[in-house]
Amino acid sequence: MVHYDWGLPVAIDLFAAGMGAAAFMVAVMADLAGSKKFTSIRLTGAIIAPWPAILGVLLLVVDLGKPFRFWEMLLKRGEGLSIAPPYLMFNPGSAMSWGTWILTLFVIISLIYLIVSIIAIPFSWGEIATKTIGIIGLPFALLVTTYTGVLISATSNALWSNYLLPFVFVSSAIVTGIAGIICILAILKMLKLLEEDFIPGLEKLNGVMIVVLLASLALFIIVGIMQPQMLTLIASAKLGILFWLFSIILGIIIPLIFSFKKEGNPAGTSFIISLLVILGGFFLRYVILIAGQIA
Amino acid sequence: MTQKAMLIDTTKCMGCRGCQVACKQWNQLAAENTRFTGSYQNPPNLSASTWTLIKFIEPEGDPIRWLFRKEQCFHCGDPACVDACPTGALKKRPDGIVWIDQKICAGCKYCVHACPFQTPHTDHDTGTAKKCRMCIDRVDNGLKPACVTACPTGAVLYGAREDMLKVAKKRKAIVEKQTGASVRIYGETELGGLGVITVLADKASVYGLPEQPKKPLLLPRWLIGIVPGAVILYGMFKNFTGVREKAEKEEKAKEGQS
Numbered sequence: 001m002v003h004y005d006w007g008l009p010v011a012i013d014l015f016a017a018g019m020g021a022a023a024f025m026v027a028v029m030a031d032l033a034g035s036k037k038f039t040s041i042r043l044t045g046a047i048i049a050p051w052p053a054i055l056g057v058l059l060l061v062v063d064l065g066k067p068f069r070f071w072e073m074l075l076k077r078g079e080g081l082s083i084a085p086p087y088l089m090f091n092p093g094s095a096m097s098w099g100t101w102i103l104t105l106f107v108i109i110s111l112i113y114l115i116v117s118i119i120a121i122p123f124s125w126g127e128i129a130t131k132t133i134g135i136i137g138l139p140f141a142l143l144v145t146t147y148t149g150v151l152i153s154a155t156s157n158a159l160w161s162n163y164l165l166p167f168v169f170v171s172s173a174i175v176t177g178i179a180g181i182i183c184i185l186a187i188l189k190m191l192k193l194l195e196e197d198f199i200p201g202l203e204k205l206n207g208v209m210i211v212v213l214l215a216s217l218a219l220f221i222i223v224g225i226m227q228p229q230m231l232t233l234i235a236s237a238k239l240g241i242l243f244w245l246f247s248i249i250l251g252i253i254i255p256l257i258f259s260f261k262k263e264g265n266p267a268g269t270s271f272i273i274s275l276l277v278i279l280g281g282f283f284l285r286y287v288i289l290i291a292g293q294i295a
Numbered sequence: 296m297t298q299k300a301m302l303i304d305t306t307k308c309m310g311c312r313g314c315q316v317a318c319k320q321w322n323q324l325a326a327e328n329t330r331f332t333g334s335y336q337n338p339p340n341l342s343a344s345t346w347t348l349i350k351f352i353e354p355e356g357d358p359i360r361w362l363f364r365k366e367q368c369f370h371c372g373d374p375a376c377v378d379a380c381p382t383g384a385l386k387k388r389p390d391g392i393v394w395i396d397q398k399i400c401a402g403c404k405y406c407v408h409a410c411p412f413q414t415p416h417t418d419h420d421t422g423t424a425k426k427c428r429m430c431i432d433r434v435d436n437g438l439k440p441a442c443v444t445a446c447p448t449g450a451v452l453y454g455a456r457e458d459m460l461k462v463a464k465k466r467k468a469i470v471e472k473q474t475g476a477s478v479r480i481y482g483e484t485e486l487g488g489l490g491v492i493t494v495l496a497d498k499a500s501v502y503g504l505p506e507q508p509k510k511p512l513l514l515p516r517w518l519i520g521i522v523p524g525a526v527i528l529y530g531m532f533k534n535f536t537g538v539r540e541k542a543e544k545e546e547k548a549k550e551g552q553s
Contacts, residue, residue: 065402
């Protein structure tokens, strides 16, 4: 079996962290634009946000060659076992060092956001508190989605070093983040627990985001078309099928067709389509990660 | 501290692989179970237990040309691996040596992907990344790196970087005069001036090296993610505002009717 230095755990992290951060961004944007009107969207986003990022961080730690040394990324080593000033480890030239801190801070902020979102509902200060924490977390969420792309793009890997990769991953993260919220809302709708139906609106919004994703992917492929690894990605038997079938057809084209239906979709359809979008987002990370490591 | 450097003169190398063996011996690196790949080059690539090896190159269309190049870490002046390392395990010393502190490396494999020459490799037994460390323990005790000591033709030298460059330039003049080939001194300025300078008797690509090695840039990649991301967020805000305003209008209209 071929060994990949970065395999499934890293692919899951790139996908999950991006999706969680994007769900957070949607929640905050809905909150800022519509306040109480979009409470169900805000709460759903807040509930989703921290967990994929936490899963991603845990997988990254497990994937280390020395998992118990994960703290070396947080604390600065001095001589021997001592911790040297400035005590915290940060290497500004390393996308991974940035990612370590961005992810850590995002997980903390999104957890606070979730707690405040829930406990503050009955109080008069609740609205301003959630908005404030949301605004503080917004740049971190945007940085998390970008970091997933920058991490593998700022390398000497022929396929990954494509300058458009961060754009692709950011747009894919947002598409999966919105799909995550639709997925939960669709379940609630099927259980008849929702008063207002925001799903058709969110699906139209995601339709536009999917078009942005398609555009970013097209640019990514055009820029990298001279790389042999790009051909592995788009034209090889195994990865090519995963890429076209799961990422493009099931994850992008079919959801796009269902996005702009005037009368909206039944809750069950919305649920399945949103799952397809999420699955497509995961396979996109996975095939790009693996294709880059096939010589 | 003066900058030190290694000089690899491919025009003097005869492919004996004494350096390869000396490296294994001094650094106590395990042998590899390899297969015949149609070339004397063995093992086929650098790995966590092979820190240097002789590349045997047979340029296409020339049946009698057989080129040798000693491959190893270049100890870049501006190393991508040190930039990439999130733990500070990868360090560059004032004398130019780039080494991985095995006590600190957490095995994230980011240096493996960052290096423009694919030099560091993961050791699956220890979980850490490994590569040539210019025999740091020998150099600090006044000895030359093991491969330099082993080389029988003087193709591998170690000393002050300035001196090594002088030797390289002298050698370039001699070889160009004798053979008419155009000689390239690889590493004089590349990536902030490499700590391993290689005298090549042909283009770098013939020897399997990037003509212009580059360090991956961070800032433009952040911007290419953040800027469209911010625009998308603004669009999302506009969308939600529009939905709310539309709903409010409808409510007002309803109130007006009733």
